[in-house]
Amino acid sequence: DEALLEEVAAMVEWPVAVTGRFEERFLQVPQEALISTMKANQKYFHVVDGEGRLLPRFITIANIESRDPDVVREGNERVIRPRLADAEFFWNQDRKQPLDAHVERLATILFQQKLGTLHDKAARVEHLATWIAARIGGDETWARRAAWLAKCDLMTEMVYEFPELQGIMGRYYAAADGEPEEVSRAMEEQYLPRFAGDRLPGTRTGQALAVADKLDTVCGLFAIGQPPTGSKDPFALRRNALGALRILIEGGLDIDLESLLEEARQALGERVETDDLTGQVFDFMMERLRAWYHDQGVAPDSFEAVLARRPTRPLDFHHRLLAVSHFRSLPEAEALAAANKRIANILRQAREKGIDFPERVETARLESEPERDLAEAVERLEQEVGPLAEAGEYEPALGRLASLREVVDRFFDQVMVMVDDPPLRGNRLALLARLQALFLRVADISRLQA
Structure with a gap:
């Protein structure tokens, strides 16, 4: 007991340990009660066996090296006896009626x-x-x-x-x-x-x-x-x-x-x-x-990335956070986090300007190879990631999504989203929204810092 040790150490200048005994009948009382009374009232250290069971012994610290330690021992044994008897009395009295009698x-x-x-x-x-x-x-x-x-x-x-x-x-x-x-x-x-x-x-x-x-x-x-x-x-x-x-x-x-x-x-x-x-x-x-x-x-922005999705089950929150922490260790993580920030900004600005876009991507309006590649990758990963996210397998879900890095980079390098053609612009916004939704099944990784 470190607290008791510090307290006793501050009380004595010339510490001398003295061992004492008490009657074994007191061991019928719950040992926590005996230990409490020894510690609180007498500042005694209790003694246990190898299995943690209380022994009928104690250690007290004298402030002087006595010429007759037996007298010191007997005095401390005499003092502790009524304290233990009180604990024994409380134990016996309390058991005279069942616990539910107090309801x-x-x-x-x-x-x-x-x-x-x-x-x-x-x-x-x-x-x-x-x-x-x-x-x-x-x-x-x-x-x-x-x-x-x-x-x-x-x-x-x-x-x-x-x-x-x-x-x-x-x-x-x-x-x-x-x-x-x-x-x-x-x-x-x-x-x-x-x-x-x-x-x-x-x-x-x-x-x-x-x-x-x-x-x-x-x-x-x-x-x-x-x-x-x-x-x-x-x-x-x-x-x-x-x-x-x-x-x-x-x-x-x-x-x-x-x-x-x-x-x-x-x-x-x-x-x-x-x-x-x-x-x-x-x-x-x-x-x-x-x-x-x-x-x-845990990195604060990892926590924010999960909190942004507001999972209401703490255990599910924990699994998402573990997955995000692992995702950050992947070489694709930084680029995909940056891409998600860009996607979030584009979609937010479009909504603020009142620009509508459909929920579904029209394949016929995919004009360039990079956007067709991205659309195909998103559709394929929706089939893979969806079941994983539903099952709470967030780490493998983000692992699958990490494969999007190259196709996403190529899309942003070669495709202009906010073009003047409303149907084409809407189709590309819809594609980005589906891509964003894939990551949001786990967390908002746009919150991750470089």
Whole structure:
């Protein structure tokens, strides 16, 4: 424990390690509770075996080298005993009633003045967690059960004494009550990830519960007009938003975020005071996603290229971004990005001038060999790239499109698009629009910088 080590190091000038023991009966208490009381109250270091299981030993750091270390050891053993006895008492007392006995008491604890009690939040989370579980191959019954039990350990004496054990103790109490293992694990997993780089929920029920709980909090605060501002983020909305995104992406959960946020909005009912809540929260989460990818070294313009298409499924967004990042490494990438910029400008200017052009390219109006070659290549690649994009195979799709470089370069070298002949001009604009649409199946690569 680096934090404890730094704290203790700052407390002593002449550190001397002293080992002590405590009764093995205390090991019947969840080890996290024993470790918490040793750390918080006595600044003791706990000792574990090779498999990470707590041993009935501890290490304390004295500030002097005693002539009689046994006296120091016995004194510390005497001091820790009542602390461990308290943890044992809380553990035994809390188990005298099942975890679900606390459900109704959640109605006495305010979550947020405008968003109601923890009981109100549990009802919303139940709706969301069940909706998510149905779409990720989870058990809806377990998700529903986990949502109602999720905050019940906050009512226990152990968590009241050691707030940092919320979720952890919920897991132990649920297991002691005979709840399904996945429901028990979800009690702890709902809080994951707790910090950047932390592990993620490992069960479908835990994933559903964690995402539901986080997004209910984010949508709820946005709904009442309290988004994070500057350094103020008392409900950790930024961390919750990114945590939900990481679970969806790294957990391989292909869920439509807009649909999920809309479910959260509906669950809030009349508590919503903000217009376009779904859009606001979606944009906020995309900004968190931008920061996350930036920290991972992803080029900002690669992110912009994908964001321009506004994919609403985070996992799909991730696959598109990986494909764009790979595409950039290809020798054809820079020229095709420049060509797409040129195409975007030509089409934009045509629309601004009110120049209409058809959706289909008329083969009979293809006058020169370069435009016929481009039309043939586009038609062929539409048949190849379409199925790949539909299947989410974005990297091979862009790989196929890279083959267009030479034919596109030749087209722009030898063909004038904005000619005076309206039918011919329209046909060439239609060809460019079809070419642009091919790339837009993955991303707007005109956003890529040289």
